[in-house]
Amino acid sequence: MINLDNINKVLMCDECNSEFEIKYPEDNSKQNYLKCTSCDIQYKIVDGVIIFEKKSNKIKNNYQSKIYSYWWSDSHKNIVYDNEASKKILKSTINLETKDFQNKIVLDAGCGNGRFSDFIVNGSPKLYVLADLSEGIFQAYKKIINKNFDIVAAKGDLNDIPFKPEVFDIVYSWGGNTSHKKPKKNI
Numbered sequence: 299m300i301n302l303d304n305i306n307k308v309l310m311c312d313e314c315n316s317e318f319e320i321k322y323p324e325d326n327s328k329q330n331y332l333k334c335t336s337c338d339i340q341y342k343i344v345d346g347v348i349i350f351e352k353k354s355n356k357i358k359n360n361y362q363s364k365i366y367s368y369w370w371s372d373s374h375k376n377i378v379y380d381n382e383a384s385k386k387i388l389k390s391t392i393n394l395e396t397k398d399f400q401n402k403i404v405l406d407a408g409c410g411n412g413r414f415s416d417f418i419v420n421g422s423p424k425l426y427v428l429a430d431l432s433e434g435i436f437q438a439y440k441k442i443i444n445k446n447f448d449i450v451a452a453k454g455d456l457n458d459i460p461f462k463p464e465v466f467d468i469v470y471s472w473g474g475n476t477s478h479k480k481p482k483k484n485i
């Protein structure tokens with residue numbers, strides 16, 4: 299379930315530095331959306347995932363998004379990941395174990411379809427933020443949505459998602475395919 303407190307913990311309007319609110323249109327055919335409490339900035343919410351798009355990047359991102367959306371949803375559709383292998387990759391590439399995520403605010407930057415999310419969730423982070431440009435994020439989110447867990451899911455280029463500065467304890471990216479804004483790393 300999308301939770302405004304969690305959203306405001308890690309995101310803020312990058313036009314005016316204000317908090318967000320969630321709007322629930324009375325007309326059921328319209329989608330919920332995230333809106334800045336002070337200015338007119340708003341973002342769509344689709345299946346619990348906040349969609350961040352900047353018009354200036356739209357063309358470039360659509361192209362990249364299509365490629366990676368294909369990668370995750372079609373080309374990877376039938377792949378069943380070997381959990382032990384995933385665990386080893388995580389350990390050997392970023393040298394983190396499940397327990398390292400405990401009580402941390404974690405950004406999974408370029409989460410894809412959530413290959414590593416189980417391990418991170420099992421480590422009981424305080425708040426787990428999924429971010430990815432591709433449609434894979436909807437799968438990643440669905441995988442862990444029922445785990446009674448504090449999650450924020452943001453679809454977009456990492457440069458377009460208005461994260462608060464220095465809010466994450468761990469920024470994790472494995473094979474992330476988007477360009478990075480150099481978020482603070484405490485790994």
Ligand SMILES: [Zn+2]
Pocket residue numbers: 311312313314315316334335336337338339
């Ligand atoms: Zn604003």
